[in-house]
Amino acid sequence: MTDVETPSPTPTVGDVVVRATGLRKAFGEGDGRIVALDGADVEVRLGELLVVRGPSGCGKSTLLQCLSGILPPDEGAVSWVDADGEVALADLDDDGRTDLRAQRMGFVFQTLNLLPALTVRENVELPLVLGALPAVEIRQRAGDALVSVGMGDRADAFPAQLSGGQQQRVALARALVSEPDVIWADEPTGALDSVAQAEMLELLRAAVTPTRTVVIVSHAEVVAAAADRVITMVDGRVA
Numbered sequence: 209m210t211d212v213e214t215p216s217p218t219p220t221v222g223d224v225v226v227r228a229t230g231l232r233k234a235f236g237e238g239d240g241r242i243v244a245l246d247g248a249d250v251e252v253r254l255g256e257l258l259v260v261r262g263p264s265g266c267g268k269s270t271l272l273q274c275l276s277g278i279l280p281p282d283e284g285a286v287s288w289v290d291a292d293g294e295v296a297l298a299d300l301d302d303d304g305r306t307d308l309r310a311q312r313m314g315f316v317f318q319t320l321n322l323l324p325a326l327t328v329r330e331n332v333e334l335p336l337v338l339g340a341l342p343a344v345e346i347r348q349r350a351g352d353a354l355v356s357v358g359m360g361d362r363a364d365a366f367p368a369q370l371s372g373g374q375q376q377r378v379a380l381a382r383a384l385v386s387e388p389d390v391i392w393a394d395e396p397t398g399a400l401d402s403v404a405q406a407e408m409l410e411l412l413r414a415a416v417t418p419t420r421t422v423v424i425v426s427h428a429e430v431v432a433a434a435a436d437r438v439i440t441m442v443d444g445r446v447a
């Protein structure tokens with residue numbers, strides 16, 4: 209008799225996709241030592257718009273960098289979960305973390321999102337060019353991602369020819385192009401006027417699907433009001 213492999217259960221909305229426990233992270237030494245994370249516990253769930261808020265310096269960006277594997281915590285653990293099980297970031301080497309980021313994460317930051325010497329299309333294609341997809345599919349996917357953020361007609365423009373709001377929409381297209389499970393957005397509307405902020409927020413909201421989570425770090429009340437769930441950080445912990 210041969211072994212029959214049990215099919216992986218399909219992840220569903222509300223399942224934990226990233227779990228962090230007891231995260232501690234400090235910068236500097238001696239009198240200059242700053243504790244950015246002081247025992248933070250977080251669960252990020254599939255299919256939610258999660259907003260992380262809290263006063264300046266409370267550790268929001270550091271948390272996001274630890275959850276995404278950009279920064280190793282001094283203590284505590286971060287695990288990523290999918291249908292095949294749970295993998296601890298600490299058990300992956302640099303290449304493993306890079307692969308995980310490339311396959312499962314997209315990023316949008318407040319500023320300096322786009323490479324100025326590349327066209328909008330080339331910026332959006334960037335996350336896919338080192339992968340195995342044929343060029344024609346990369347171009348198709350980038351075009352689709354640009355259309356999804358209302359920038360389909362600006363593919364040949366350079367970033368400097370776009371408004372700040374349009375640049376952020378292109379940055380979102382670049383985050384979406386690899387079809388990630390989680391998009392991390394650190395103050396994505398921070399540099400925008402209120403109209404562009406509302407448009408960006410609507411697009412981030414629309415980026416949430418049953419299989420995709422968007423996590424936004426933001427001070428803005430209007431962003432928290434759009435969330436499915438809000439977590440508040442105080443002094444390096446989740447309140």
Ligand SMILES: Nc1ncnc2c1ncn2[C@@H]1O[C@H](COP(=O)(O)OP(=O)(O)OP(=O)(O)O)[C@@H](O)[C@H]1O
Nearest residue numbers: 235236242243244263264265266267268269270271
């Ligand atoms: N690379 C670093 N080197 C030294 N200190 C740092 C570094 N990164 C963050 N910090 C410090 O750690 C603390 C937490 O910073 P962090 O950026 O995570 O907070 P934040 O809540 O995102 O703040 P803000 O809302 O102002 O962006 C701050 O005091 C910050 O100055």
